[in-house]
Amino acid sequence: MDASKPNGDIFSRIRSSYDSLSATNKKIADYVSSSYDEVVFLSASDLAQQLKTSEAAVVRFSQALGYTGFPDLKRELVSYYREQTTPARKVMRYLDNLTPDGSFYQSLVQREMEYLKDSIHTISIEVLWKAVDALCSASHRYVYSTGVNMGLGHYLTYRLNRFRLKTSSESYSGKEVFEKMPQFTSNDVIVNYGFYQPNREHTVLMRYLRDRGIPNILITDSAVPPMVQDADLVLYARRGPFGVFHSLLVPMAVTNALIIGVAERLGDEALASLQTLSELRKTYTFDQRIPFDS
Numbered sequence: 001m002d003a004s005k006p007n008g009d010i011f012s013r014i015r016s017s018y019d020s021l022s023a024t025n026k027k028i029a030d031y032v033s034s035s036y037d038e039v040v041f042l043s044a045s046d047l048a049q050q051l052k053t054s055e056a057a058v059v060r061f062s063q064a065l066g067y068t069g070f071p072d073l074k075r076e077l078v079s080y081y082r083e084q085t086t087p088a089r090k091v092m093r094y095l096d097n098l099t100p101d102g103s104f105y106q107s108l109v110q111r112e113m114e115y116l117k118d119s120i121h122t123i124s125i126e127v128l129w130k131a132v133d134a135l136c137s138a139s140h141r142y143v144y145s146t147g148v149n150m151g152l153g154h155y156l157t158y159r160l161n162r163f164r165l166k167t168s169s170e171s172y173s174g175k176e177v178f179e180k181m182p183q184f185t186s187n188d189v190i191v192n193y194g195f196y197q198p199n200r201e202h203t204v205l206m207r208y209l210r211d212r213g214i215p216n217i218l219i220t221d222s223a224v225p226p227m228v229q230d231a232d233l234v235l236y237a238r239r240g241p242f243g244v245f246h247s248l249l250v251p252m253a254v255t256n257a258l259i260i261g262v263a264e265r266l267g268d269e270a271l272a273s274l275q276t277l278s279e280l281r282k283t284y285t286f287d288q289r290i291p292f293d294s
Helices: 012-019 023-034 044-051 053-066 071-082 085-094 103-121 127-138 146-161 176-177 199-213 249-266 268-284
Strands: 141-147 168-172 189-194 218-221 233-236
Touching: 012 023, 012 071, 023 044, 044 053, 044 071, 044 249, 071 189, 103 249, 127 189, 127 218, 127 233, 141 146, 146 168, 146 189, 146 249, 146 268, 176 199, 176 218, 189 199, 199 218, 218 249, 249 268
Parallel strands: 141 168, 141 189, 189 218, 218 233
Antiparallel strands: none
16 A cells, blocks of 8 residues: 555545445545445446446545545455455355354345345335346247356256257357357347346356347346446346355246246247147157066
8 A cells, every 4th residue: 555645545545534425425435435346337427327427526525534536445455355355255144144053044044035025125125027028929939148157057957948948058158259250130138137236247248138139138247337237138136145155046036027927928838838848848758667688
C-alpha cells in the first residue's frame, strides 16, 4: 500500500471516518460495505447511477477515505474480494455458520429454504415466461455452463431433448467458447449459466450474441452490469451471502421452472413425446427373463 495512505483496509477506514462523513458519503459507504461483491465490478459512473447520485460524489467519497480517487479505492476492494472468494474460505465460512450438533442437517435445510424464498422476489415471472416462450419457439437451443454448473446445463439439455426440442449442452472453457458460435442464428436461443463474476469466456459469448442479435437467456446470481448488460432475459436469484460455499439448489429450482413452463406451453405435444419414449423403451429394452446367450 502507498505510504501516503492511512493504515487499515477500506472497511476500517469507513468505520473510523463514518461519523464525519456527509449524508451522501454515508449512503455510498453503506452500499460499499453491504454490497462490495457488486461494487468491485462497477465503474464510478455505474456506482453513481446505482445510488442515484453523481460521479463526482463517488470521487469525493473516495478522497474522503484517503484514496486518490475511485480506481484507487476499487483496487483495494478487489484485493479484499479476491481474498474472500478462495474455495477454502468459502467452505470455512459456511461451516462456521452451521450448528455442529444434531441439528446440522436442519440448519442446512433451513438456510437453503431461505435462499429459495428470496428467489421468489428476484425472479420476474414475466421474464420467466418470456424465457419459456423463447425455448419453445427456437430452432435450436445451446446451453452453456462451466465447472460444477455443467450439471445444470446437462440437466436442462436432457429434459428439453425429451420434449423433442433440439438442444445442445456446451462448455465455454477457454477456446471451446468459439466452437459453436459460428453456427448460431437469430432463430436459435442460447442459455448461459453465469455466476459470481463474468470471466473472459462469458464476456466474449455475451458480446457475440448481443452484436448479432441472437436471443439469449442468462441464469445468474449477480446483478452487476458487467454480468447482465448484454443479456436479453435475466433470471436473477442469489444463492446466499457472498463469499460462502453455495449449493446448486436455487439455480436448479430456476431450471426446473423453465422445464415445467416448457411442458405447460407444449401441452399435448410434450406428453406425446414422453409417451413415444415410453413405448420405445418397452419395445427395445431386453426382457429380463430371457438369458443374454439365448
